[in-house]
Amino acid sequence: MSTPLNGSVLKAFSILGLFSKARPEITANTVASELGTNVATAHRFLLTLEAAGALVSYRRGCFALGGTIEELGRLAESVNPIATKVQPIINEVSRDIRESVMVCRLGRRGPTCIAVAVSDQPISVKVDVGTVLPIDVTAHGKLWLAHMSKPDQSNWLKDTTQDLKDALTKIKAQGFALNQGDNEPDLGAVAVPVYGDDGKLSMTISVFGMLSRFNAPLIERSVASLTHAAKAIGA
Amino acid sequence: MSTPLNGSVLKAFSILGLFSKARPEITANTVASELGTNVATAHRFLLTLEAAGALVSYRRGCFALGGTIEELGRLAESVNPIATKVQPIINEVSRDIRESVMVCRLGRRGPTCIAVAVSDQPISVKVDVGTVLPIDVTAHGKLWLAHMSKPDQSNWLKDTTQDLKDALTKIKAQGFALNQGDNEPDLGAVAVPVYGDDGKLSMTISVFGMLSRFNAPLIERSVASLTHAAKAIGA
DNA sequence: CCTCCCAATCTCAATTTTTGAGATATTAAT
DNA sequence: ATTAATATCTCAAAAATTGAGATTGGGAGG
Numbered sequence: 001m002s003t004p005l006n007g008s009v010l011k012a013f014s015i016l017g018l019f020s021k022a023r024p025e026i027t028a029n030t031v032a033s034e035l036g037t038n039v040a041t042a043h044r045f046l047l048t049l050e051a052a053g054a055l056v057s058y059r060r061g062c063f064a065l066g067g068t069i070e071e072l073g074r075l076a077e078s079v080n081p082i083a084t085k086v087q088p089i090i091n092e093v094s095r096d097i098r099e100s101v102m103v104c105r106l107g108r109r110g111p112t113c114i115a116v117a118v119s120d121q122p123i124s125v126k127v128d129v130g131t132v133l134p135i136d137v138t139a140h141g142k143l144w145l146a147h148m149s150k151p152d153q154s155n156w157l158k159d160t161t162q163d164l165k166d167a168l169t170k171i172k173a174q175g176f177a178l179n180q181g182d183n184e185p186d187l188g189a190v191a192v193p194v195y196g197d198d199g200k201l202s203m204t205i206s207v208f209g210m211l212s213r214f215n216a217p218l219i220e221r222s223v224a225s226l227t228h229a230a231k232a233i234g235a
Numbered sequence: 236m237s238t239p240l241n242g243s244v245l246k247a248f249s250i251l252g253l254f255s256k257a258r259p260e261i262t263a264n265t266v267a268s269e270l271g272t273n274v275a276t277a278h279r280f281l282l283t284l285e286a287a288g289a290l291v292s293y294r295r296g297c298f299a300l301g302g303t304i305e306e307l308g309r310l311a312e313s314v315n316p317i318a319t320k321v322q323p324i325i326n327e328v329s330r331d332i333r334e335s336v337m338v339c340r341l342g343r344r345g346p347t348c349i350a351v352a353v354s355d356q357p358i359s360v361k362v363d364v365g366t367v368l369p370i371d372v373t374a375h376g377k378l379w380l381a382h383m384s385k386p387d388q389s390n391w392l393k394d395t396t397q398d399l400k401d402a403l404t405k406i407k408a409q410g411f412a413l414n415q416g417d418n419e420p421d422l423g424a425v426a427v428p429v430y431g432d433d434g435k436l437s438m439t440i441s442v443f444g445m446l447s448r449f450n451a452p453l454i455e456r457s458v459a460s461l462t463h464a465a466k467a468i469g470a
Numbered sequence: 471c472c473t474c475c476c477a478a479t480c481t482c483a484a485t486t487t488t489t490g491a492g493a494t495a496t497t498a499a500t
Numbered sequence: 501a502t503t504a505a506t507a508t509c510t511c512a513a514a515a516a517t518t519g520a521g522a523t524t525g526g527g528a529g530g
Binding site: 003044 | 509517520521525
Binding site for chain 1: 280287291309
């Protein structure tokens with residue numbers, strides 16, 4: 001898209017992004033040093049977010065996330081019933097396979113993660129809900145591409161090599177896609193389609209984790225478990 | 236505060252405020268008609284919020300709340316453990332008294348609601364988390380004022396009548412404050428203090444509802460139940 | 471209790487961004 | 501294939517925002 005965005009709004013969300021469990025409160029100085037803005041500007045943004053209800057201040061100069069964010073967060077969860085429905089299903093797959101599992105939908109900017117079950121292993125890979133994945137080098141992305149018409153594929157891809165076309169044909173035939181270090185060098189994933197009532201691809205679901213663990217047995221077990229989960233989600 | 240706020244950020248949150256259970260998706264036309272802005276401007280704000288992760292679009296021109304809002308919402312809840320701790324306690328008071336209950340902290344703009352238990356009666360009064368209450372005519376506000384030094388009271392009040400001073404002295408002595416239609420004509424409330432480890436007032440908790448129900452027996456039962464809850468919260 | 475220092479907050483001229491009318495593009499229905 | 505409605509983009513005009521410096525407030529130390 002070419003529409004110039006609104007810089008102020010982007011800054012405001014950058015400020016909200018500074019909050020974490022380790023940092024439940026921020027000050028204008030926090031914003032200025034972390035985001036490189038002027039202290040006066042930072043202060044003005046904090047007051048604006050407070051006026052909007054996004055932040056609240058109980059101590060002079062200190063700001064915490066406010067009621068508006070909590071309410072919007074609850075609303076976001078409640079009007080997105082899909083995530084609520086799939087969460088227990090992907091939790092089960094994650095326990096079964098002992099790797100992380102995620103579900104994506106195709107947003108305007110690419111496959112977008114809508115639900116995650118992070119593996120309970122001491123060391124595993126995680127991804128944030130809301131993350132937009134590259135469409136050409138991820139298992140999710142390749143599944144979406146495999147289910148598109150050629151014109152739609154061209155809209156998403158700058159140039160489509162013969163290798164990629166062949167790969168997409170194979171993915172459509174075998175019913176799953178692999179990512180073997182294509183996106184991040186040490187990351188592996190296997191994704192399967194979730195079809196809607198209309199027979200169209202509505203979501204994709206994957207097991208993902210460190211590439212070294214994605215041997216043939218894990219891939220086989222993952223495809224089976226994911227396919228079972230996909231049927232449960234699509235019901 | 237006199238700092239001019241940032242209009243763009245306020246508009247962005249006004250747009251986010253258009254979402255509801257009844258309206259899980261909005262378009263540029265929705266924004267334009269509800270907020271009276273130009274369609275092009277509305278469209279630009281939606282794209283900006285999408286770029287920030289606050290919105291997500293699965294259909295052309297339609298936007299839903301996105302992952303950033305869910306994450307911020309979860310974060311807001313998790314770093315505000317106070318609300319999590321008090322929620323079961325005030326739920327119990329609400330069941331006991333059969334009226335709505337809320338807890339407030341003193342923010343910069345006045346007593347700010349941080350947790351609510353809405354009565355399960357078919358008809359009752361509710362208030363939103365994040366709401367800022369007037370400090371001079373609410374039970375919560377009067378409790379806060381009663382626990383302040385005189386200079387602090389002057390900071391909050393334009394002018395302090397002798398009646399109000401007398402009322403605050405009485406409130407401090409009796410340990411609870413009443414609102415009998417002072418804020419909204421038909422609204423009654425009774426609030427008690429919650430003291431922190433340092434012996435200072437840290438929160439206030441109230442039963443509130445329709446004024447017609449706030450007779451002497453209800454007030455007495457409420458004070459008892461609230462005082463019990465206040466001790467549990469302050470522990 | 472007073473003083474000092476640091477952080478918070480405010481101001482307003484200079485600077486930059488934002489706006490919105492109109493044009494262009496896309497999608498869906500006929 | 502055409503048409504209509506909606507979405508999206510452009511850029512000159514309009515308006516808002518920025519940030520250096522001033523002012524205010526709170527906390528710590530004496």
